[in-house]
Amino acid sequence: MGAAVLVNLAVFMWFLVGATSNFQRSLDLVGMPIMLLCGILSLMINMISIVVLIRKWNSQLSISTMIYGVIFIFILIFCTPAFINALEHTVKPEQVESDPFSRTSDQKYAYNLVIINMSQRNNQVNLIVKKVSDPAVKKTIPLDLDAKEIAALTTGPGSDWQWTVLEPTEKPEIYKLTTTEKLGIHKVYMIDIAEGDILRNEVSVK
Numbered sequence: 001m002g003a004a005v006l007v008n009l010a011v012f013m014w015f016l017v018g019a020t021s022n023f024q025r026s027l028d029l030v031g032m033p034i035m036l037l038c039g040i041l042s043l044m045i046n047m048i049s050i051v052v053l054i055r056k057w058n059s060q061l062s063i064s065t066m067i068y069g070v071i072f073i074f075i076l077i078f079c080t081p082a083f084i085n086a087l088e089h090t091v092k093p094e095q096v097e098s099d100p101f102s103r104t105s106d107q108k109y110a111y112n113l114v115i116i117n118m119s120q121r122n123n124q125v126n127l128i129v130k131k132v133s134d135p136a137v138k139k140t141i142p143l144d145l146d147a148k149e150i151a152a153l154t155t156g157p158g159s160d161w162q163w164t165v166l167e168p169t170e171k172p173e174i175y176k177l178t179t180t181e182k183l184g185i186h187k188v189y190m191i192d193i194a195e196g197d198i199l200r201n202e203v204s205v206k
Helices: 002-019 029-054 062-090
Strands: 096-098 108-115 123-133 136-140 163-169 172-178 186-192 197-205
Touching: 108 163, 123 163
Parallel strands: none
Antiparallel strands: 096 108, 108 123, 123 136, 163 172, 172 186, 186 197
């Protein structure tokens, strides 16, 4: 009986950690019903089981034996969906989205935007820049942008579309990065390509 309670609690915590990707995002439309239907009822059954164990009912009585059996069956029933869902969510690869590579107007650099784990708290938005003359030279420039702020991310059709436009300025190796309507948020950055860093954020308008 005690083992069943511990297993049930362990599965509940495993499900919670897996469904939220280590608490990096909120429960989705699949995880929330399972939490409400199975998780809460499972915890209630656990509490009843603990009370039974504390009172140390006489297991030789037929009524007590029946109660033990019913509770144990319910624990297994409510554990199963959470256990299956936990297996599906615990090991989850990074979700990566990107737009096609484009070239700057001076034809010096190819670039694209990469969004990692868009719906999670640990999301990242990176600008990838490559030298056209030497594609092996690549820089990853993190942008000061929370992907969850993006209102409506759109793509395509084909490969002739962009989430950002990178333009040269009067200063060498300083480029202006502007987001497009397809990204769903308006931002303008000044990028130092040589240093691989943002100089300043000029505009921040949703």
